[in-house]
Amino acid sequence: MFTGIVQGTVELVSIEEKSEFRTHVLALPKPLLEGLALGASVAHNGCCLTVTAIDDERVSFDLMRETLRLTNLGDLVPGDRVNIERAARFGDEIGGHVMSGHIICMAELTDIEEAPNNKRLWFELPTEYARFLFEKGYIGIDGISLTIGDVQGRRFCVNLIPETLARTTLGERVPGDRVNIEIDPQTQAIVETVERVLASHRVG
Structure with missing residues (x-):
């Protein structure tokens, strides 16, 4: 974990x-x-x-x-x-969100919006994973726990503070780069459960 x-x-x-x-x-x-x-x-x-x-x-x-x-x-x-x-140990502070280290796919960095003290990065996911994107939901990008700022179809953005830019490789990323994506396990479980329930009702 x-x-x-x-x-x-x-x-x-x-x-x-x-x-x-x-x-x-x-x-x-x-x-x-x-x-x-x-x-x-x-x-x-x-x-x-x-x-x-x-x-x-x-x-x-x-x-x-x-x-x-x-x-x-x-x-x-x-x-x-x-x-x-x-790996986290029992008793460690969970400052981000619980992650498994299992990458589900990669996303392409498409745009960077610069601001004086932060950056907004836009990524594009493969179509089949867009259903897991929710505004203010959690997502793992290259191992970094981040909050989704906005969702536009299969595109989403995250806002990065100076500390994140300094401590990670995201500050060096350029459009066209691919990053590893881990979907929040709780989000994935909820979405897939709802899909199964709806599918069973349609069959019934």
């Missing part, structure tokens, strides 16, 4: 390529290494990955074919930075 409060950005220092499989090696700072063990869960741009090796500050994670297909982690090259969050 994750909270969507990114703990920092970390550099991808090397990639080991195999057939439909990758190993990413990240250089984690000391605060993120504390208590880290093999098998631990760490979110990379919101995608939950498992620690497979630890060599001083260098930590390895394996990415399977489905992860590379569904997320933007397959687009990364050495030198890129990713948003990192260690």
Whole structure:
């Protein structure tokens, strides 16, 4: 489980390529290494990955074919930075919203509206996921817990304060970039339950 409060950005220092499989090696700072063990869960741009090796500050994670297909982690090259969050522990403050680290799809950044102290970013989802978008609802973007500002069909926007821009990679995104999307699990469950109930009434 994750909270969507990114703990920092970390550099991808090397990639080991195999057939439909990758190993990413990240250089984690000391605060993120504390208590880290093999098998631990760490979110990379919101995608939950498992620690497979630890060599001083260098930590390895394996990415399977489905992860590379569904997320933007397959687009990364050495030198890129990713948003990192260690798995939440019981008793931790939930400053964002509860997230699973399971990416449902990617969205394209289409527009950026600049303001003196913030940015508004517009994204476009694949059509089949637009039904999960609600104004003031929660959404996970590259592992960041955010509130949806407005919805226009399959487009939606989020407003970013300076702290979010400074602590995450979203401030570096440009139109055309793809971001990882996690739909709020409660929203998804409610929408899909209502759809099933309505479908059963139509059949009846």
